């Protein structure tokens with residue numbers, strides 16, 4: 001009889017822990033709602049990441065349920081990477097430096113403001 005310890009497999013680790021990442025991404029998405037006027041693209045980006053994480057978790061749960069090999073995750077992860085690369089303008093609107101003056105952006109500007117400009121170049125939203 002072959003006994004496979006699934007608790008150490010990649011799919012088991014993903015299915016056990018990925019919901020924490022999904023909840024964190026959705027919590028960030030809810031916080032971004034506070035800056036709704038300024039962060040439509042970045043809110044959608046966090047939502048897309050939550051959807052991809054959910055797809056990864058669903059596939060890892062299916063692998064465990066049907067007792068399949070973890071190698072199935074490889075083309076899925078590759079596919080998700082290709083999707084992120086091809087739609088990188090939608091998935092990765094976050095910039096670390098100001099578009100206009102190249103000054104380092106504060107965390108609030110990186111996460112919540114679509115303009116990717118510093119407080120001096122784009123004074124909108126400074127009241128919050």
Ligand SMILES: [Zn+2]
Nearest residue numbers: 098101118121
């Ligand atoms: Zn600037």
